[in-house]
Amino acid sequence: MxxxxxxxxxxPVSLSQAPVRRLNMIEAINDALDIMLERDPDVVVLGEDVxxxxxxxxxxxxxxxKHGKTRVFDTPISxxxxxxxxxxxxxxxxxxxxxxxxxxxxxxxxDQLVSEAARLRYRSAGEFTAPMTVRSxxxxxxxxxxxxxxxxxxxxTHVSGIKTIIPSTPYDAKGLLIAAIEDNDPVIFxxxxxxxxxxxxxxxxxxxxxxxxxxxxxxxxxxxxxxLGKARIVRPGQAFTVLAYGTxxxxxxxxxxxxxxxxxxxxxxxxxxxxxxxxxxSVEKTGKCLIxxxxxxxxxxxxxxxxxxxxRCFYHLEAPIERVTGFDTPYPHSLEWAYFPxxxxxxxxxxxxxxx
Amino acid sequence: xxxxxxxxxxxxxxxxxxxxxxxxDKVDYSHLQISVAGEQPRPDEGCAAxxxxxxxxxxxxxxxxxxxxxxxxxxxxxADTLRRMLRTMALTRAFDDRMxxxxxxxxxxxxxxxxxxxxxxxxxxxxxADDDMVFPSYRQQGILIARGxxxxxxxNQIYSNRADKLKGRQLPIMYSAREAxxxxxxxxxxxxxxxxxxxxxxxAIKGDTRIAATWIGEGSTAExxxxxxxxxxxxxxxxxxxxxxxxxxxxxxxxxxxxAERTTxxxxxxxxxxxxxxxxxxxxxxxxxxxxxxxxxARSNAGPTLIEHFTYRAExxxxxxxPGQYRSAHxxxxxxxxxxxxRLKQHLxxxxxxxxxxxxxxxxxxxxxxxxxxxxAEKNGILGHxxxxxxxxxxxxxxxxxxxxLKEQSEQAIHxxxxxxxxxxxx
Numbered sequence: 001m002x003x004x005x006x007x008x009x010x011x012p013v014s015l016s017q018a019p020v021r022r023l024n025m026i027e028a029i030n031d032a033l034d035i036m037l038e039r040d041p042d043v044v045v046l047g048e049d050v051x052x053x054x055x056x057x058x059x060x061x062x063x064x065x066k067h068g069k070t071r072v073f074d075t076p077i078s079x080x081x082x083x084x085x086x087x088x089x090x091x092x093x094x095x096x097x098x099x100x101x102x103x104x105x106x107x108x109x110x111d112q113l114v115s116e117a118a119r120l121r122y123r124s125a126g127e128f129t130a131p132m133t134v135r136s137x138x139x140x141x142x143x144x145x146x147x148x149x150x151x152x153x154x155x156x157t158h159v160s161g162i163k164t165i166i167p168s169t170p171y172d173a174k175g176l177l178i179a180a181i182e183d184n185d186p187v188i189f190x191x192x193x194x195x196x197x198x199x200x201x202x203x204x205x206x207x208x209x210x211x212x213x214x215x216x217x218x219x220x221x222x223x224x225x226x227x228l229g230k231a232r233i234v235r236p237g238q239a240f241t242v243l244a245y246g247t248x249x250x251x252x253x254x255x256x257x258x259x260x261x262x263x264x265x266x267x268x269x270x271x272x273x274x275x276x277x278x279x280x281x282s283v284e285k286t287g288k289c290l291i292x293x294x295x296x297x298x299x300x301x302x303x304x305x306x307x308x309x310x311x312r313c314f315y316h317l318e319a320p321i322e323r324v325t326g327f328d329t330p331y332p333h334s335l336e337w338a339y340f341p342x343x344x345x346x347x348x349x350x351x352x353x354x355x356x
Numbered sequence: 357x358x359x360x361x362x363x364x365x366x367x368x369x370x371x372x373x374x375x376x377x378x379x380x381d382k383v384d385y386s387h388l389q390i391s392v393a394g395e396q397p398r399p400d401e402g403c404a405a406x407x408x409x410x411x412x413x414x415x416x417x418x419x420x421x422x423x424x425x426x427x428x429x430x431x432x433x434x435a436d437t438l439r440r441m442l443r444t445m446a447l448t449r450a451f452d453d454r455m456x457x458x459x460x461x462x463x464x465x466x467x468x469x470x471x472x473x474x475x476x477x478x479x480x481x482x483x484x485a486d487d488d489m490v491f492p493s494y495r496q497q498g499i500l501i502a503r504g505x506x507x508x509x510x511x512n513q514i515y516s517n518r519a520d521k522l523k524g525r526q527l528p529i530m531y532s533a534r535e536a537x538x539x540x541x542x543x544x545x546x547x548x549x550x551x552x553x554x555x556x557x558x559x560a561i562k563g564d565t566r567i568a569a570t571w572i573g574e575g576s577t578a579e580x581x582x583x584x585x586x587x588x589x590x591x592x593x594x595x596x597x598x599x600x601x602x603x604x605x606x607x608x609x610x611x612x613x614x615x616a617e618r619t620t621x622x623x624x625x626x627x628x629x630x631x632x633x634x635x636x637x638x639x640x641x642x643x644x645x646x647x648x649x650x651x652x653x654a655r656s657n658a659g660p661t662l663i664e665h666f667t668y669r670a671e672x673x674x675x676x677x678x679p680g681q682y683r684s685a686h687x688x689x690x691x692x693x694x695x696x697x698x699r700l701k702q703h704l705x706x707x708x709x710x711x712x713x714x715x716x717x718x719x720x721x722x723x724x725x726x727x728x729x730x731x732x733a734e735k736n737g738i739l740g741h742x743x744x745x746x747x748x749x750x751x752x753x754x755x756x757x758x759x760x761x762l763k764e765q766s767e768q769a770i771h772x773x774x775x776x777x778x779x780x781x782x783x
Contacts, residue, residue, distance in 0.1 A: 070560075088555035112547060123542075127533075274761070
């Protein structure tokens with residue numbers, strides 16, 4: 001779907017008149033944070049290196065200078081502390097946006113996320129809530145080794161009370177981040193860092209195309225939001241349905257284009273709550289389903305998707321559901337591209353679907 | 357598997373702490389250093405944190421052996437306030453006794469008493485402003501009682517009945533009371549510590565005047581959350597009071613398993629460079645004074661304070677625990693700091709402001725008050741007897757809005773009820 005269609009579907013009429021710039025994903029995220037800091041005095045941004053320096057990926061560049069040191073500030077190196085104080089800030093009435101520098105570092109904060117943020121509304125019967133958006137770069141493909149490459153989304157989709165969002169374009173990153181910050185529930189916002197600067201097509205040995213050449217890098221100025229829980233049909237098609245999110249949306253689309261197959265590519269955008277309606281409608285139409293994610297295979301989010309498609313679309317299925325994922329090893333440094341679910345792994349799954 | 361021998365060096369030996377007394381042992385507390393009441397200096401509330409650090413290895417006490425209040429920490433409370441403090445502690449004890457009995461009678465699944473530790477929650481609650489936010493652990497029911505929260509609401513929660521404001525979702529005693537500025541209690545230990553710091557930071561970001569206070573047991577100071585909280589509080593000079601209730605026992609593990617053989621818990625403050633005070637937790641006046649000191653300090657932007665309340669857990673950890681299995685029954689009897697209710701009572705008597713007769717009468721009144729509240733709560737049901745919140749509420753509040761998958765699951769759950777009881781209708 002193009003930028004213009006996005007606008008028509010999801011934005012107020014006035015937005016279609018807003019000036020548009022070409023932004024990469026980092027700039028779009030920075031823009032969203034800037035807008036929310038401006039619009040809502042209860043928004044605070046905190047995390048390791050996010051203040052004066054502006055973040056190791058520059059997502060918060062310039063925000064402290066513009067909004068002040070008590071709105072955008074550095075924290076001690078303690079993910080438990082970062083998430084823990086964000087729960088307390090939420091209880092006070094703020095809307096904290098903590099950054100966890102890499103998703104791989106989130107585990108010391110897990111108890112505060114799983115036992116506290118996710119459960120607070122339920123256990124207090126709505127007396128207290130934790131309206132925080134935890135931003136964190138995730139995924140591999142940048143030679144980060146096993147501690148800077150993980151995709152732990154399934155740990156969070158398994159927890160009741162947390163929403164999990166993964167954008168795949170600058171346009172979506174801005175609109176979804178604004179919606180996440182405005183949401184009254186805790187949200188995990190995983191940013192696929194491999195596509196911060198350009199929509200990676202899976203060919204690590206070829207030059208990267210910058211976002212500027214991609215339709216969805218057209219980001220309107222000012223406020224807009226994209227509803228959580230709504231998938232995006234990237235490309236309508238008849239042959240089979242692709243369910244993907246983040247980096248893998250672009251890799252899957254590139255392989256489909258290369259093979260000349262008429263796939264219907266769905267970018268899930270929100271994993272919980274999942275847009276089951278769009279998934280069902282598509283698989284019922286195509287009769288075939290390919291699920292792609294970068295995370296390890298066993299108990300990955302693909303397992304949930306596969307089960308849901310089987311339960312709900314079984315009588316429309318014309319082939320076994322295909323699941324393409326990373327391997328069940330830690331993310332290796334030197335053999336990163338052997339791990340990554342690239343064009344060969346995806347291509348063979350497509351061949352199997354097309355033959356069925 | 358063994359490594360390389362190195363000449364005549366001795367083999368390394370692992371130290372596994374062992375408490376001094378086990379069941380049946382005679383108790384000797386002569387190793388405890390109990391300071392003389394009134395002798396501890398009281399630094400200015402705005403002082404450099406380092407000036408308080410000698411107090412981390414001392415014990416601030418106000419009530420002397422003659423039951424008089426002495427020294428610079430005497431908060432000089434008037435007789436009415438002292439009587440209110442006594443009454444609140446006694447009500448907390450009466451409440452505990454009744455609820456413990458209720459659990460034994462099968463009215464609920466679980467209960468936790470705070471016997472012997474009443475001063476560590478009642479006195480701080482009285483020294484704080486009522487709208488200062490508290491992040492308690494599970495043994496601070498005295499705060500709610502001191503803030504005048506209706507005990508019938510507490511009992512409704514303990515019974516998980518249809519009037520329980522938490523809709524029967526939480527284990528008994530895991531209260532949440534926003535109107536009493538009392539944060540939702542978690543069963544996961546120490547998580548409230550960084551949350552209290554976050555709340556205090558938010559209050560400072562907004563230029564508010566309210567401060568935060570939080571409580572933890574000495575055992576849970578071993579959790580990472582404790583140290584994260586201390587670091588954040590030190591870094592941002594957060595207006596927060598950290599209470600460590602050192603009641604000597606974490607279920608069956610004595611305080612040595614949290615490091616008490618090496619130093620005091622108040623001494624943690626030294627490493628973080630924040631103010632610290634070690635206080636006689638069974639001396640309500642000392643606890644009040646320490647809290648008041650820390651609150652004034654926090655409210656004037658002079659920073660956080662760690663207060664160790666040195667006390668004793670007179671009862672089991674919970675109704676699921678039998679302390680007779682692991683510690684000597686004489687510990688409680690011989691505890692050298694006495695009982696907080698009795699000490700305040702004796703103080704008031706020494707002042708000529710109270711009598712044994714008045715005390716007996718007060719206890720009778722409080723017992724009646726708790727009994728009446730229990731009867732009132734029982735009208736709304738006890739655990740497992742059918743009177744609970746409507747079935748559908750089980751699926752509410754997971755998120756602000758009910759997503760499709762929870763909606764489907766709630767329909768399934770209701771369907772199951774109808775299969776089992778064809779005439780069943782949700783309340």
